[in-house]
Amino acid sequence: MDRVFQFLLLFFIYVTLSNAADILQNPDFEIPPMNITENATSQLLLLHNKQNPIPGWSFDGTVWYVTPAANLSLPGNGHAVQLGENGRINQTFKGTDDYSDYILTFTLAAQNENCFNNFTAVNVSVLDHEYDDDRSRVFSLERNLSRQLWISYGFHLGSWGSKTDSINLEIMSVTQNLERNVTCWPVVDNFIVKRNRMPRWYEGNMIANGDFEIGPAVIKNSSEGILVNEESSSYHTPLQQWKILGTVKYIDSKHFKVPRGNAAIELFSGYPSGIQADFFFLMEKTYTLNFTLGDADDSCVGDLLVFLQVGNDVRNYTVQSNGTGSANSRHSVSFSIASEFSRDTSIAFYRFNETWASDGVLCGPVLDNISLYVLSSNSSSSSTKMELWYGGVIFSLVLLGMTTLV
Numbered sequence: 544m545d546r547v548f549q550f551l552l553l554f555f556i557y558v559t560l561s562n563a564a565d566i567l568q569n570p571d572f573e574i575p576p577m578n579i580t581e582n583a584t585s586q587l588l589l590l591h592n593k594q595n596p597i598p599g600w601s602f603d604g605t606v607w608y609v610t611p612a613a614n615l616s617l618p619g620n621g622h623a624v625q626l627g628e629n630g631r632i633n634q635t636f637k638g639t640d641d642y643s644d645y646i647l648t649f650t651l652a653a654q655n656e657n658c659f660n661n662f663t664a665v666n667v668s669v670l671d672h673e674y675d676d677d678r679s680r681v682f683s684l685e686r687n688l689s690r691q692l693w694i695s696y697g698f699h700l701g702s703w704g705s706k707t708d709s710i711n712l713e714i715m716s717v718t719q720n721l722e723r724n725v726t727c728w729p730v731v732d733n734f735i736v737k738r739n740r741m742p743r744w745y746e747g748n749m750i751a752n753g754d755f756e757i758g759p760a761v762i763k764n765s766s767e768g769i770l771v772n773e774e775s776s777s778y779h780t781p782l783q784q785w786k787i788l789g790t791v792k793y794i795d796s797k798h799f800k801v802p803r804g805n806a807a808i809e810l811f812s813g814y815p816s817g818i819q820a821d822f823f824f825l826m827e828k829t830y831t832l833n834f835t836l837g838d839a840d841d842s843c844v845g846d847l848l849v850f851l852q853v854g855n856d857v858r859n860y861t862v863q864s865n866g867t868g869s870a871n872s873r874h875s876v877s878f879s880i881a882s883e884f885s886r887d888t889s890i891a892f893y894r895f896n897e898t899w900a901s902d903g904v905l906c907g908p909v910l911d912n913i914s915l916y917v918l919s920s921n922s923s924s925s926s927t928k929m930e931l932w933y934g935g936v937i938f939s940l941v942l943l944g945m946t947t948l949v
């Protein structure tokens with residue numbers, strides 16, 4: 544029995560990993576452009592559209608092939624491309640038969656500290672010719688978000704199933720500031736498209752992705768985590784099932800202290816920063832919400848205040864962190880719905896204050912392992928109790944999906 548379980552687990556891990564690989568060709572530009580002679584004294588090589596095609600990619604405008612040197616660090620220190628005036632690169636990939644979320648991870652870098660604060664920016668867009676479901680977002684380098692001169696971002700490209708064979712990912716340089724400084728043109732690298740299966744619910748847990756195992760691909764050589772930003776189109780985020788508030792950092796267990804599994808989130812930046820999801824609750828039932836708060840072992844010191852909001856009821860928790868990963872507390876809240884009708888209600892975890900590590904980089908408390916169970920009718924539990932009363936009704940497609948499964 545154990546063997547079978549182990550086999551299934553390994554198989555599952557294999558399938559999960561294989562989904563992350565090989566959707567894009569030459570994702571990190573390690574296959575060099577054609578017809579170039581690499582010159583050790585020159586870190587930037589201007590590419591000619593006709594003579595120096597980049598395997599896997601098309602490009603247009605001013606594009607340089609970058610060999611990292613003293614001025615430029617990148618995760619893994621491989622090659623990259625820099626997008627100059629009107630510089631753009633694009634690659635088309637195919638969807639598969641299974642309807643899935645497609646999540647992009649990529650790295651944006653600059654050569655110089657002075658390029659931070661919005662000098663260096665790219666517009667990432669995806670054109671889906673068949674569904675006409677285009678998305679785009681501008682990403683820029685801002686100070687205090689990273690210890691390096693680069694930042695890795697996660698972005699939800701879209702959700703596609705069969706017959707989708709022309710999803711065009713395009714990245715172009717953006718001049719957000721009037722000042723043009725050639726050293727500040729964006730450098731991009733490490734494009735990983737990960738295919739995440741649709742949410743699955745286990746053993747009565749109403750939360751499908753409460754341990755954040757379903758998220759953006761992590762970059763092997765990066766100890767900076769992946770930043771995930773708030774999106775206006777709510778639930779289309781790299782953190783399946785969750786809407787993002789502000790910016791959260793997706794952290795992996797190899798480089799951070801993670802309470803459970805391979806990943807967790809750090810409530811990172813913004814007023815507020817956090818996550819939110821809507822649930823459909825039935826009246827006269829009692830629900831139990833359990834979750835873990837901790838610190839990421841990233842020198843984030845302080846009394847870090849986290850708010851939990853269920854409906855209109857708010858309570859707070861303090862994570863006492865000395866920045867070494869020792870803070871780790873499990874919490875449990877039970878609540879029941881006291882209203883005429885069953886309602887869609889949101890559950891949110893967030894914080895309002897920002898915290899900086901001693902080197903000036905933002906940081907925050909860690910959230911992981913959230914579960915939500917319905918207890919039997921009118922039972923009460925030993926844990927703290929909330930009574931909820933509601934005003935408005937929140938509609939959510941995610942919820943409709945959940946109710947059919949729960």
Ligand SMILES: *[C@@H]1O[C@H](CO)[C@@H](O)[C@H](O)[C@H]1NC(C)=O
Pocket residue numbers: 580582583584585
């Ligand atoms: C390498 O680059 C330097 C400066 O850009 C140039 O002077 C030199 O001729 C180049 N060498 C080769 C072999 O292309």
Ligand SMILES: *[C@@H]1O[C@H](CO)[C@@H](O)[C@H](O)[C@H]1NC(C)=O
Pocket residue numbers: 577578593594595596
């Ligand atoms: C590479 O350079 C050679 C000689 O200049 C040329 O014949 C060939 O077409 C070039 N290859 C590409 C892909 O442009």
Ligand SMILES: *[C@@H]1O[C@H](CO)[C@@H](O)[C@H](O)[C@H]1NC(C)=O
Pocket residue numbers: 613614654655726
């Ligand atoms: C790289 O750094 C050196 C000194 O560290 C500096 O002289 C040079 O201008 C820098 N190059 C760029 C492109 O920023």
Ligand SMILES: *[C@@H]1O[C@H](CO)[C@@H](O)[C@H](O)[C@H]1NC(C)=O
Pocket residue numbers: 599600601633634635636711
């Ligand atoms: C880039 O986009 C153009 C259309 O805008 C397309 O024809 C081309 O095939 C794309 N390049 C790649 C490598 O997919």
Ligand SMILES: *[C@@H]1O[C@H](CO)[C@@H](O)[C@H](O)[C@H]1NC(C)=O
Pocket residue numbers: 660661683685
């Ligand atoms: C960078 O740009 C964003 C939006 O364009 C803005 O919200 C932010 O305040 C800017 N940051 C700085 C440091 O200028």
Ligand SMILES: *[C@@H]1O[C@H](CO)[C@@H](O)[C@H](O)[C@H]1NC(C)=O
Pocket residue numbers: 666667668679680681717
């Ligand atoms: C980003 O690119 C998309 C697609 O080309 C475009 O529709 C959008 O306006 C661009 N956004 C910005 C801020 O330039």
Ligand SMILES: *[C@@H]1O[C@H](CO)[C@@H](O)[C@H](O)[C@H]1NC(C)=O
Pocket residue numbers: 655657723724725726
């Ligand atoms: C570009 O930025 C570098 C580094 O901050 C600075 O030394 C240089 O003067 C800037 N150039 C211009 C034209 O602003």
Ligand SMILES: *[C@@H]1O[C@H](CO)[C@@H](O)[C@H](O)[C@H]1NC(C)=O
Pocket residue numbers: 848858859
């Ligand atoms: C946190 O909750 C306690 C009661 O549990 C309350 O007294 C306190 O004002 C709350 N703090 C904040 C900052 O909301």
Ligand SMILES: *[C@@H]1O[C@H](CO)[C@@H](O)[C@H](O)[C@H]1NC(C)=O
Pocket residue numbers: 865867869
């Ligand atoms: C941090 O706190 C933990 C648990 O309270 C303690 O064991 C550890 O020594 C502390 N580390 C530092 C550097 O204070």
Ligand SMILES: *[C@@H]1O[C@H](CO)[C@@H](O)[C@H](O)[C@H]1NC(C)=O
Pocket residue numbers: 831832833874875914916926
């Ligand atoms: C949730 O926490 C409560 C109180 O600690 C505990 O009794 C219950 O077993 C937990 N439920 C789950 C599913 O972890």
Ligand SMILES: *[C@@H]1O[C@H](CO)[C@@H](O)[C@H](O)[C@H]1NC(C)=O
Pocket residue numbers: 895896
């Ligand atoms: C958090 O922010 C609030 C208002 O923005 C402020 O009043 C409070 O002092 C801050 N708390 C901490 C611990 O910095």
Ligand SMILES: *[C@@H]1O[C@H](CO)[C@@H](O)[C@H](O)[C@H]1NC(C)=O
Pocket residue numbers: 686687899902903904
């Ligand atoms: C942000 O980073 C800069 C440069 O590292 C530092 O001077 C500044 O103090 C930091 N900001 C905060 C609020 O720590």
